[in-house]
Amino acid sequence: MTLEILGISVLWMFLLGYLIIGSIDFGAGFFNAYGVLTGRQHILTNIIQRYLSPVWEVTNVFLVFFFVGVVGFFPKTAFYYGTTLLVPASIAIILLAIRGSYYAFESYGSRGHKGYSFMYGAAGLLIPASLSVVLTISEGGFVSMVNGNPVLDYHALFTSPLTWSIVVLAIAAVLYISAVFLTWYADKAGDRKATKLLRKYALIWAGPLAISVIGIMFELSKHNVEHFNRMIDIAWMFGLSAIMFVITVWFIWKQQHYSWALGLLVGQFALAFFAYGISHYPYLLYPYLTIYDSFTNPAMATALVVAFVLGLLLLIPSIYLLLKLFLFNKDYIRGKKDHHA
Amino acid sequence: MENESAVFFSRVLTELTLSFHIIYATIGVGVPLMIMIAQWVGIKKNDEHYILLARRWARGFVITVAVGVVTGTAIGLQLSLLWPNFMQLAGNVIALPLFMETFAFFFEAIFLGIYLYTWDRFENQKKHLLLLIPVAIGASMSAVFITIVNAFMNAPQGFDVVDGQLVNIQPILAMLNPAMPTKVAHVVVTAYMTAAFVLAAIAAFKMLKGSNHVYHKKALFLLMKVGLVFAIASAIIGDFSAKYLVEYQPEKLAAAEWHFETEKNAPLVLFGVTDGEEVKYAIKVPYALSFLAHSNPTAEVIGLNEFPEDETPPLYIHYLFDTMVMIGMFMVLVSAAYVLGKIRGWSFVSTKWFRRVIVAGGPLSIIAIEAGWWLAEVGRQPWILRKYMKVAEAATTSDHVDIMLILFCGLYIILGVGSVVVLRRMFRHNPIEQEIEDRKAEKGGDFS
Ligand code: HDD
Ligand code: HEM
Ligand code: HEM
Numbered sequence: 001m002t003l004e005i006l007g008i009s010v011l012w013m014f015l016l017g018y019l020i021i022g023s024i025d026f027g028a029g030f031f032n033a034y035g036v037l038t039g040r041q042h043i044l045t046n047i048i049q050r051y052l053s054p055v056w057e058v059t060n061v062f063l064v065f066f067f068v069g070v071v072g073f074f075p076k077t078a079f080y081y082g083t084t085l086l087v088p089a090s091i092a093i094i095l096l097a098i099r100g101s102y103y104a105f106e107s108y109g110s111r112g113h114k115g116y117s118f119m120y121g122a123a124g125l126l127i128p129a130s131l132s133v134v135l136t137i138s139e140g141g142f143v144s145m146v147n148g149n150p151v152l153d154y155h156a157l158f159t160s161p162l163t164w165s166i167v168v169l170a171i172a173a174v175l176y177i178s179a180v181f182l183t184w185y186a187d188k189a190g191d192r193k194a195t196k197l198l199r200k201y202a203l204i205w206a207g208p209l210a211i212s213v214i215g216i217m218f219e220l221s222k223h224n225v226e227h228f229n230r231m232i233d234i235a236w237m238f239g240l241s242a243i244m245f246v247i248t249v250w251f252i253w254k255q256q257h258y259s260w261a262l263g264l265l266v267g268q269f270a271l272a273f274f275a276y277g278i279s280h281y282p283y284l285l286y287p288y289l290t291i292y293d294s295f296t297n298p299a300m301a302t303a304l305v306v307a308f309v310l311g312l313l314l315l316i317p318s319i320y321l322l323l324k325l326f327l328f329n330k331d332y333i334r335g336k337k338d339h340h341a
Numbered sequence: 342m343e344n345e346s347a348v349f350f351s352r353v354l355t356e357l358t359l360s361f362h363i364i365y366a367t368i369g370v371g372v373p374l375m376i377m378i379a380q381w382v383g384i385k386k387n388d389e390h391y392i393l394l395a396r397r398w399a400r401g402f403v404i405t406v407a408v409g410v411v412t413g414t415a416i417g418l419q420l421s422l423l424w425p426n427f428m429q430l431a432g433n434v435i436a437l438p439l440f441m442e443t444f445a446f447f448f449e450a451i452f453l454g455i456y457l458y459t460w461d462r463f464e465n466q467k468k469h470l471l472l473l474i475p476v477a478i479g480a481s482m483s484a485v486f487i488t489i490v491n492a493f494m495n496a497p498q499g500f501d502v503v504d505g506q507l508v509n510i511q512p513i514l515a516m517l518n519p520a521m522p523t524k525v526a527h528v529v530v531t532a533y534m535t536a537a538f539v540l541a542a543i544a545a546f547k548m549l550k551g552s553n554h555v556y557h558k559k560a561l562f563l564l565m566k567v568g569l570v571f572a573i574a575s576a577i578i579g580d581f582s583a584k585y586l587v588e589y590q591p592e593k594l595a596a597a598e599w600h601f602e603t604e605k606n607a608p609l610v611l612f613g614v615t616d617g618e619e620v621k622y623a624i625k626v627p628y629a630l631s632f633l634a635h636s637n638p639t640a641e642v643i644g645l646n647e648f649p650e651d652e653t654p655p656l657y658i659h660y661l662f663d664t665m666v667m668i669g670m671f672m673v674l675v676s677a678a679y680v681l682g683k684i685r686g687w688s689f690v691s692t693k694w695f696r697r698v699i700v701a702g703g704p705l706s707i708i709a710i711e712a713g714w715w716l717a718e719v720g721r722q723p724w725i726l727r728k729y730m731k732v733a734e735a736a737t738t739s740d741h742v743d744i745m746l747i748l749f750c751g752l753y754i755i756l757g758v759g760s761v762v763v764l765r766r767m768f769r770h771n772p773i774e775q776e777i778e779d780r781k782a783e784k785g786g787d788f789s
């Protein structure tokens with residue numbers, strides 16, 4: 001394995017981590033807001049608070065890790081993406097900032113303001129939408145070079161069906177991942193009512209997810225043929241992912257094996273995400289930037305890999321402790337004990 | 342191709358975001374240590390008041406951390422969005438500490454989550470205290486790593502440029518640049534000092550408002566002792582920072598001291614105003630600059646005349662330098678007077694006016710932090726990477742930076758006001774007297 005591939009794989013893995021735990025967080029906020037609006041808040045709030053409170057800051061670090069890591073391993077991305085993403089990334093930052101801080105304000109300061117919950121829920125869907133634009137841009141065709149500087153064509157971007165199908169996918173995925181996870185969590189907590197409601201959400205959002213994936217495939221076959229053909233080459237990965245999806249939905253439908261359903265969900269997204277990444281190889285930005293011509297120098301690459309391995313040795317036991325105390329601790333999940341400062 | 346308005350607005354936006362982040366970041370670095378000290382004292386003395394102190398600080402800390410994290414995420418992304426050319430170059434040489442910083446964040450975030458949600462969960466309180474150590478280490482290490490990046494911008498090394506190409510890159514050497522030791526030490530120690538004085542200001546404020554509870558008295562005495570230690574350390578390391586400047590960035594020191602001509606027996610200029618090179622109303626202390634710079638009253642100090650005009654920083658950094666140093670000295674005096682006064686039983690330290698001075702110490706310390714950073718960053722102008730890249734070459738060419746600036750202004754207003762409102766409400770709804778009563782009821786009364 002070359003250092004280039006090692007570097008991008010590590011970053012891609014952390015982005016996957018952000019995708020999964022970020023989705024759970026964003027979706028939960030949306031369901032909570034929806035619950036407030038429809039007067040079903042009492043069913044969900046407890047479950048959502050218990051899971052989210054101790055981990056929200058950790059979620060954010062996954063994102064920070066990704067964007068710092070990209071500039072470290074592939075410094076040229078700072079030039080291309082930094083210049084073109086000013087507006088979409090700034091909007092995402094502002095939404096993230098409002099959402100993250102109001103989460104803390106609300107859970108520790110004052111509880112239960114309707115306006116907060118609503119804004120919080122809405123931001124949770126807008127953030128994935130604005131972040132997903134990066135994926136669209138990476139497909140090429142929206143950036144041109146003017147006087148040696150990359151310039152983003154907003155008109156083309158916002159009128160492209162590809163953009164909108166990726167946005168729909170991002171939102172559907174967030175809601176689906178979140179609903180499946182929370183179904184499992186509510187079931188573990190022994191909260192029947194919440195399980196029932198969340199299960200329904202999971203089934204509802206499975207449909208749009210499947211449809212948007214098919215839509216993207218179709219759009220991509222027109223927009224970026226090279227990428228599409230590489231996707232066909234590894235169709236088995238997408239196929240396996242689709243099978244996992246079907247089994248997850250089946251289990252949820254049948255109200256059984258929720259743990260398996262959760263495992264398969266992670267498997268499904270991991271496979272699809274890596275299949276997408278592999279077929280995107282070697283481009284970071286069609287057609288200007290590949291992982292090879294943007295890679296850092298060997299000395300820095302080695303240093304980063306060493307730092308990464310040492311960092312993991314520190315992180316893995318800590319994450320294990322966090323999960324053990326909060327995610328796999330029956331008393332905590334069931335709300336028997338509250339030791340908050 | 343440069344885009345002048347983009348350069349201008351990128352600078353303003355960077356200044357704004359950093360100046361806002363640094364307030365919360367400094368608290369984020371310093372407060373975990375204060376919580377740790379209070380909790381440790383509480384366990385050792387078996388005194389519930391100190392434990393409660395730790396617990397209430399921890400609660401408030403959650404709010405400041407939240408704002409620290411989101412504004413930090415903003416500046417982290419903005420570095421690439423606003424300074425793409427710089428980050429492309431810097432990514433090749435100084436990405437390592439930035440990357441290590443994310444691990445420090447991870448570490449801090451995980452244990453902070455655990456710490457906050459495990460109060461009273463352990464039989465042995467010391468175990469709970471142990472969970473705080475990684476939080477404090479993580480927070481301080483984030484400051485260390487980010488400051489290393491900043492030190493590199495001031496004294497770049499660890500690479501060569503041959504025909505416009507970066508060669509011979511040594512990431513570790515880049516981290517161990519000459520600006521690093523003093524800068525890192527000064528930043529970390531001033532963060533501890535600021536946290537101590539900000540918390541002390543709160544305790545003194547409560548006492549001014551009429552609360553006479555021993556809880557506040559214990560808090561104030563503890564914090565002033567801690568603050569005194571770190572204030573003295575800040576001044577000493579600050580002196581080393583100036584000596585570093587003499588050696589490696591003489592133009593910054595010369596501009597900060599209004600030292601125009603290279604000369605021996607250089608005097609120190611305090612206060613005053615300039616009009617070009619005309620200095621008015623200043624106090625000149627003979628030989629003092631030579632002495633401070635070289636520990637020798639007759640030594641030669643390099644002046645601004647040695648540098649091309651377009652490579653010297655603006656002269657207004659003198660005011661920033663004076664502000665920082667005066668506040669530093671003042672806080673040493675205030676905390677020393679308080680600690681000595683308490684030990685010797687001087688009555689003036691318990692008067693209203695002295696408490697007002699202590700209350701002022703909190704905001705003053707934050708002003709010193711801001712002044713210090715503005716001195717350090719503006720004093721590096723026009724360079725973003727000293728002697729290699731100018732700020733104007735580093736900026737984005739994208740339009741729309743001005744609109745982003747307006748959006749971020751709005752964001753920081755919301756965050757700033759929101760955090761203050763929430764903090765005040767949090768403690769007003771649960772005053773200390775009430776909480777002590779509650780704890781007594783819970784524990785069945787073994788409470789002093
Ligand atoms: C509570 C805050 C505080 C206080 C009381 C002081 N400083 Fe400071 N100073 C800082 C907070 C700070 C800072 C914010 O941490 C800076 C900005 C960048 C840096 O490296 O540290 C700084 C920078 C800084 C620099 C510039 C370093 C550089 O650009 O590389 C010098 C020369 C000093 N300080 C010197 C002093 C002296 C002689 C002080 C005497 C009391 C002093 N500082 C008190
Ligand atoms: C990794 C560390 C840092 C980087 C990469 C960085 C980068 C920059 C850049 C690109 C500028 C623009 C230059 C200009 O405005 O003229 C700047 C200026 C500035 N930075 Fe830093 N900075 C760092 C650390 C800090 C920190 C920690 C602070 C603390 C608040 C800070 C405060 C400022 C200020 C106040 C300015 C304005 C200077 C001016 O008006 O010219 N910087 N910095
Ligand atoms: C250019 C300068 C800076 C950048 C790019 C930056 C970046 C960041 C980022 C990305 C975060 C959020 C991490 C998370 O998600 O947990 C953060 C938070 C933090 N930053 Fe900054 N930072 C800068 C300057 C500083 C300085 C100068 C200090 C210390 C003196 C500092 C101390 C912290 C701390 C302690 C946190 C954790 C939040 C808290 O405890 O309040 N940062 N920073």
